[in-house]
Amino acid sequence: MIMIKSTNIKNAIVAVLTAAVFLSTSVPAQQSDPDINAKIRQEETNNSKIMWTLHYLSDVYGPRLTGSPNHKAAADWAVRTMTEWGFQNAGLEAWDFGHSGWVNERASGFITAPVQDSLTFEVLAWTPSTNQAVKGQAFPVVIPRFPVPDKPATLLNPTQEELTTYFNSIRDQVKGKIVLLGKPASVPVDFKPSSKRSDDEALQKRYDPNALPLPTPARNQDAPASRPGMLTNEQLRDQVDKFLLDAKVKVRINDAGREHGQIRAFSNSTYDIKKVVPTVVLRNEDYGRIWRLLDDKTAVSLEFDIRNRMIPEGATSYNVVGELTGTDKADEVIMLGGHLDSWHSATGATDNAIGCAMMMEALRILKVLGVKPRRTIRVALWSGEEQGLLGSEAYVKKHFGSFESPLAGFEKFGGYFNIDSGTGRARGMTVFGPPAAAAILRGYLAPFSDLGVVGAIDTNSRRSGGSDHTSFNQMGLPGIGVNQDPVEYFTHTWHTNLDTYERIVPDDVKASAIIIAGAVYQLAMRDELLPRFSRTEMPPPPATPTPTPTPTPQSKGN
Numbered sequence: 001m002i003m004i005k006s007t008n009i010k011n012a013i014v015a016v017l018t019a020a021v022f023l024s025t026s027v028p029a030q031q032s033d034p035d036i037n038a039k040i041r042q043e044e045t046n047n048s049k050i051m052w053t054l055h056y057l058s059d060v061y062g063p064r065l066t067g068s069p070n071h072k073a074a075a076d077w078a079v080r081t082m083t084e085w086g087f088q089n090a091g092l093e094a095w096d097f098g099h100s101g102w103v104n105e106r107a108s109g110f111i112t113a114p115v116q117d118s119l120t121f122e123v124l125a126w127t128p129s130t131n132q133a134v135k136g137q138a139f140p141v142v143i144p145r146f147p148v149p150d151k152p153a154t155l156l157n158p159t160q161e162e163l164t165t166y167f168n169s170i171r172d173q174v175k176g177k178i179v180l181l182g183k184p185a186s187v188p189v190d191f192k193p194s195s196k197r198s199d200d201e202a203l204q205k206r207y208d209p210n211a212l213p214l215p216t217p218a219r220n221q222d223a224p225a226s227r228p229g230m231l232t233n234e235q236l237r238d239q240v241d242k243f244l245l246d247a248k249v250k251v252r253i254n255d256a257g258r259e260h261g262q263i264r265a266f267s268n269s270t271y272d273i274k275k276v277v278p279t280v281v282l283r284n285e286d287y288g289r290i291w292r293l294l295d296d297k298t299a300v301s302l303e304f305d306i307r308n309r310m311i312p313e314g315a316t317s318y319n320v321v322g323e324l325t326g327t328d329k330a331d332e333v334i335m336l337g338g339h340l341d342s343w344h345s346a347t348g349a350t351d352n353a354i355g356c357a358m359m360m361e362a363l364r365i366l367k368v369l370g371v372k373p374r375r376t377i378r379v380a381l382w383s384g385e386e387q388g389l390l391g392s393e394a395y396v397k398k399h400f401g402s403f404e405s406p407l408a409g410f411e412k413f414g415g416y417f418n419i420d421s422g423t424g425r426a427r428g429m430t431v432f433g434p435p436a437a438a439a440i441l442r443g444y445l446a447p448f449s450d451l452g453v454v455g456a457i458d459t460n461s462r463r464s465g466g467s468d469h470t471s472f473n474q475m476g477l478p479g480i481g482v483n484q485d486p487v488e489y490f491t492h493t494w495h496t497n498l499d500t501y502e503r504i505v506p507d508d509v510k511a512s513a514i515i516i517a518g519a520v521y522q523l524a525m526r527d528e529l530l531p532r533f534s535r536t537e538m539p540p541p542p543a544t545p546t547p548t549p550t551p552t553p554q555s556k557g558n
Contacts, residue, residue, distance in 0.1 A: 101314020
């Protein structure tokens, strides 16, 4: 260990602070109004419309599944509201979703014997109705899986022969039943719940531009565990679906596998209701109860009534846009936004009605203040995010192209701010571009440090996934992801039946709107666009650019 004298420590601290100030101020902003940040704060503090906007998007129009009537109604409302607020060119931009929409209109489920009780569940999207109330005996189906010898917790899929043998052993028993697929998950009590606020010291280190890069974790060079002839997950899924259909199973029940009644219900990945039976995701507590009764050799009778509807016109989906038109640099564009679509288990308040409300609010503030941005500032509310960032990807391809195949707007684009991690306040930002781009952004965030925002860092990753800013990164454009305090997002509300208006912290979302409005305004007023990677510095596009549906939340702010 090297010992350092206290005077040297003080000198080092002064040097670091001097460097930080230089990084924040070395690229001056051209402000038309030196008091703009104070006015932004005042407008949001006194006249905020965030919670009113959230109420409409979540309570009135939620949930907003892509392709559903609710999503279209929410998009139409957003256009009307933007127009009433004085935004220019507010409207819908269509893109081809390629699948009929789907909506669950009502659903009920009960244990009818040996006791009577209501069940708590959500319907899996793009699955069929029961058409009427159906009754049947519960039957457990456990697909055979096999542990890796040196990793017993890792289970591998069966071969075709093993799966066929199992199907043949239960074929007669499962016909006409209501099936529980798989053993219930064991969800232990969490004695060390995650903090609802990000650690300040950790954030300072994360957003320190002078910090050494974290070491890249060593890749596991071992080949993925497998068994000779084992089925892929896709092959197994398709064969299970077909087996249940052929057996005329009345309802399939999946275990939610989460604590305290949380349910995540996504979708039938084929989007074809003819390929699956009616399917629900049952809360872990109800699933476990039924399973234990069956395991105790007690027959369980169930009843379900599920009413779903296909929406053919949902094959065309819509992004929402509105803008404040610029002045001398009107052909250059700064964007901000979030995704308007949601999953269907709740009203989609934290994911991501509140993000849309914050971004609409940031632009509303600037409009009310009467600023005249040099560049056009455009807000966008995407659809198809939950199915794989589809709406934002279609928009970027249509309007900007890519670094490798640029359209006319590519060189005129100045950055896209994205927020999509719930109610927590903005704590930092990540921008796709060279370090100079992050330095400029840090300077614009510095006046709002009292609101909790720490700074900005750069990234060179063109991999898409997480949220819509990566649709821009993937094409070589400066996407800016906003990192937020977690609050209850990752632990409770992300894609669950608890994602409602009540989970919003008003002070946090107002602070985020202030921060974003200030940063967006400054980018719109600069003499130059944000620095980008040069032709020789631009990272190559990823080999597999298309993200999978329902990306993990941990990457949403990156």
